[in-house]
Amino acid sequence: MTPEELHDLAIREKNTQAEAGTTLNVCMAAGCMSSGGDKVKEALTKGLTSAPAGKPCRVKGVGCMGLCEAGPLVQVGSDGPMYKEVKAEDSSDLLKTLSGAPLKRLLCPTDTPFFKRQKKIVLENCGIVDPERVEDYVARDGYTALLKALNHMSPADIIQEVTTSGLRGRGGAGFPTGLKWNTVAKAQSDLKYVVCNADEGDPGAFMDRSVLESDPHRVLEGMAIAGFAVGASKAYIYVRAEYPLAVKRLQIAIRQAEKLGLLGQNIMGTTFNFNIQLRMGAGAFVCGEETALMASIEGKRGTPRPRPPFPAQSGLWGKPTLINNVETFANIPPILRNGGAWYASIGTEKSKGTKVFALAGKITNTGLIEVPMGITLREIIFDIGGGIPDGKKFKAVQTGGPSGGCIPEQFLDMPLDYDSLAKVGSIMGSGGMIVMDETSCMVDVARYFMDFCMTESCGKCIPCRVGTTQMHRLLVQITQGLATPADLAQLEELCDLVKNTSLCGLGQTSPNPVVSTLRYFRHEYEAHIRDRKCPAGRCTIKEEAAV
């Protein structure tokens, strides 16, 4: 496909869409699908064919609209009224509204902070484009960043632009993306690889899944730009097999892009070749760790290896490899389209741009949000998230999944960025945010995450394999009221050991939930141990523990 053809395709698609008139956007991401979104779409399509509306209208399956709590969601156009909890039976009523007043019964207000306070860059197309049609993406400036990169920029220019943007890795650790790209670009090798880490495994996190299900082409475009910038022509997307819809949409997207010559050989008439293949994870959390992920792609057992050498130097099959997270790649096209300086103008001094978060737990608006860095946790939880349901009191918010920590109320007004989160003992992580209210027992939360880490430890290194097992045992004893102060001391000693001696990030960060809850909720541990009581009333204290 030449630049002219891409331009023509965009114009043609825009015209077709204009002629098609009003669209009824039905969310077809996993959240809404699981509550019957596909049936709603079917019923609407059927209703429209049997009784055509007065004016041109069509039904379109789109990606995630964010407010997963209220699914299945249907929106008229991309800025018309939104309807929540729509059922297939509502389809005829909904179709009537096309030529009349909005249907009050199902109306979901879109002038609330949940919609107004967000800033969408990564999610700009989510809930608007049909993820299964490349033309829809192209009509919204899709692949123009790749076009610009290939025809008007040198690899060094691209890396400079990414460096200027200040983008940091969205997988969790926040390594500067420009620096990583530069390292891979500098590495000398006949073959290099680009890998997209889509093995999102944190409990409660679904950012990457939503991006892949709602706007897969954006990730492919970001990867192709990365490939051109670092000199790689082969790429892999390592995606969880537990995300069948994301896998399906990626397969469709890759096929469509290859057909149009936006991936494959001689992309857009240049000498640049770029092939993307999918690899599915078999359900191991540790395969989200980059060295384990690469071992898994190579067909080996997915266990991490010591770094250095870093993947940028010796990655897949010993070749220099650029490995970035889904959200990182999804940020690349807008950065190239609008310039690094534009991106750097959003966010805080050291954390630029926006971040996608998955809100879960005890929060009114469960769902997917994108906010500028530097926003406070209070704004996220109480304004955008709508606060704690059932009049309960906020207790803590857990960020960063099993590697993260629990943040208590006193830090809610702190601006959210990589460094401030690290300062209070948590991490940005991939963006999972689990809100807990007064009914949550913090020892029990720590036990839950330790159970997760213990089960997901690969078993390669001893501190993680046995250390997490022993820590879990101690936490179970505490929650049962069977522990002594000596057990607590042993738990803290093990936290220190596992943190400092484990081989990979999974082990090194596995004590974080314990360390952070001990830091802010030590009294809850002490209540279980000294008074044999669970202050939140959640743990079942064993009878033999009674004093």
Added chain:
Amino acid sequence: MNPVTPRVVTLVIDGKDVSARENETVLQVAREHDIPIPTLCALEGLSSVGACRLCLVEVAGTPKLLPACVLKVEERMKVQTQSERLVKYRKMIVELLLSERNHICSVCVSNMHCDLQSQAMVLGVTHVRYAYRYPSLPFDGSHRRFRMDHNRCILCTRCVRVCDEIEGAHTWDVMGRGTGARVITDLNQPWGDSESCTSCGKCVQVCPTGALSDKGKAVAEMIKKRQFLPYLTLMREEKS
């Protein structure tokens, strides 16, 4: 034609100035200079995996502890192999290992000839402070000449590596995760039924504990002979 000679670098290990070829690891150089660093998974002649974490050392300028078995030497590097903190961690790791499976020295074929036991003694592990897990683990006596006792396995993967890298059979591998991980032969078949096993016995000789042993050996009788490994490696290097 000689290949390019590696550069020689100088570094400091435990306050001692030493020189090394730049492709050597800190562990290799330390051993050349009689500086003891405890190890369990590392074995000369096999690839290093950095799994047991006993060889962790402190390097000046790096906040993280690094495994000496995979750490390449660098000019002017300052390495500390012994410190209060390192010794504490090493002891804890050995204690964790002892608590993980059923290591009962008094009835073990490898008693007095066991790497785990000797590391415990060197490190002064007199007690295990962690709760013993007493897992119920199988024993595989199906092979004609050897036996595998999972109760004594520490998952160092020396058997996996020697079988793959030296013998070329790749009979052994690991299955499962976490404490549920186990070394297996072929596709988790009884060792005696393995079609890839050549019965060479290298795995038995490199095993640090009594997990792999010769049949017919009683308590404390299993003495492992590992001289073949550096010898084989040397012969292969000369040939290539």
